[in-house]
Amino acid sequence: MPDDPRAPDVPPGGTGPAPAPTPGIDVRGLRRAFGSVQALDGVDLVARAGAVTALVGPNGSGKTTLLLVLAGLLVPDTGEVRIAGVDPVTQSRAARAVTGWMPDAFGTWDSLTAREVLTTFAQAYRVPPAAITGRVEELLATVHLSEYADRPAAVLSRGQKQRLGLARALVHDPQVLLLDEPASGLDPRSRVDLRVLLRRLADQGRTVLVSSHVLSELEEMADDAVFLSRGRTVAGHVADGAAAARRTWRLRALDRAPLVAWLDASGTVWRADDDGGALVELDGDAAAAALVRDAVTAGVPVVQVTPAGGALEQAYLALDEERR
Numbered sequence: 001m002p003d004d005p006r007a008p009d010v011p012p013g014g015t016g017p018a019p020a021p022t023p024g025i026d027v028r029g030l031r032r033a034f035g036s037v038q039a040l041d042g043v044d045l046v047a048r049a050g051a052v053t054a055l056v057g058p059n060g061s062g063k064t065t066l067l068l069v070l071a072g073l074l075v076p077d078t079g080e081v082r083i084a085g086v087d088p089v090t091q092s093r094a095a096r097a098v099t100g101w102m103p104d105a106f107g108t109w110d111s112l113t114a115r116e117v118l119t120t121f122a123q124a125y126r127v128p129p130a131a132i133t134g135r136v137e138e139l140l141a142t143v144h145l146s147e148y149a150d151r152p153a154a155v156l157s158r159g160q161k162q163r164l165g166l167a168r169a170l171v172h173d174p175q176v177l178l179l180d181e182p183a184s185g186l187d188p189r190s191r192v193d194l195r196v197l198l199r200r201l202a203d204q205g206r207t208v209l210v211s212s213h214v215l216s217e218l219e220e221m222a223d224d225a226v227f228l229s230r231g232r233t234v235a236g237h238v239a240d241g242a243a244a245a246r247r248t249w250r251l252r253a254l255d256r257a258p259l260v261a262w263l264d265a266s267g268t269v270w271r272a273d274d275d276g277g278a279l280v281e282l283d284g285d286a287a288a289a290a291l292v293r294d295a296v297t298a299g300v301p302v303v304q305v306t307p308a309g310g311a312l313e314q315a316y317l318a319l320d321e322e323r324r
């Protein structure tokens with residue numbers, strides 16, 4: 001018997017079939033209504049173990065509802081959900097043991113200190129008593145709250161409360177992390193810390209599903225993306241075809257005049273950007289490379305050529321246009 005209950009069963013001798021990949025999150029045909037509002041209207045989603053998956057969608061598209069179902073806090077009307085292979089509806093205790101949940105607003109008992117909050121949750125999640133003190137101290141240090149450990153949660157700032165909420169989600173060392181707007185209220189340093197932490201957790205083989213409205217923020221941390229629109233999943237991995245997709249590029253030269261003169265002379269449609277450069281629509285990386293070559297050959301002192309907005313933003317806006 002392996003010591004670690006999460007360790008896969010490996011047949012002795014190692015000559016059996018290759019072990020199945022660690023399951024992450026698997027959702028099929030999920031639907032959930034609130035009265036006449038169909039909050040989830042056919043969600044299919046796979047979030048890989050070992051990756052950070054972004055959950056993207058406009059207000060009211062169903063992100064929080066979906067995360068609540070995945071966290072086992074809301075029962076779906078129809079559909080199948082597996083969290084690390086476990087069904088949160090029929091196997092709720094097992095599902096909670098593998099799931100870390102960070103809601104968008106972390107309600108806490110204001111009279112408890114940060115250390116007491118984490119200790120209470122560690123007990124509730126059945127962390128072995130001998131391990132609790134060490135685990136709590138480690139998490140307080142991870143989210144840079146050691147200094148505030150003995151202060152009542154009520155006096156913590158919004159960002160500090162967010163960090164306490166993140167520590168709480170990690171208290172039982174879960175395999176799957178569900179984070180609803182985790183960066184909201186965090187200062188720039190804490191956002192970087194969050195990004196580094198989520199990357200480390202994914203690199204350890206965990207599944208991380210994170211929602212945010214701030215696409216640039218998700219862009220920096222996510223490997224995959226799932227888009228929700230009106231309760232439906234509308235696209236999968238963002239990297240697919242990104243290099244060949246038509247998108248907006250930003251061009252800057254030492255001086256704008258020769259740049260725009262050359263764009264006009266070569267018949268390239270452009271519009272001004274706020275930084276003194278020009279924005280052009282191009283069919284992927286190869287078209288951008290050709291444009292740079294031609295501009296430089298024509299003597300335009302080009303200093304910058306970059307996609308305007310990241311791949312996630314571009315994919316999101318493209319989907320939005322498709323839906324109109």
Ligand SMILES: Nc1ncnc2c1ncn2[C@@H]1O[C@H](COP(=O)(O)OP(=O)(O)OP(=O)(O)O)[C@@H](O)[C@H]1O
Pocket residue numbers: 034035037038039057058059060061062063064065066
């Ligand atoms: N408890 C509820 N009762 C009634 N309607 C609800 C309830 N919870 C959510 N809804 C509705 O379901 C839809 C999806 O809401 P949800 O909160 O999941 O969206 P969201 O994508 O998380 O939005 P936001 O980006 O604004 O946080 C919305 O139309 C919302 O009004």
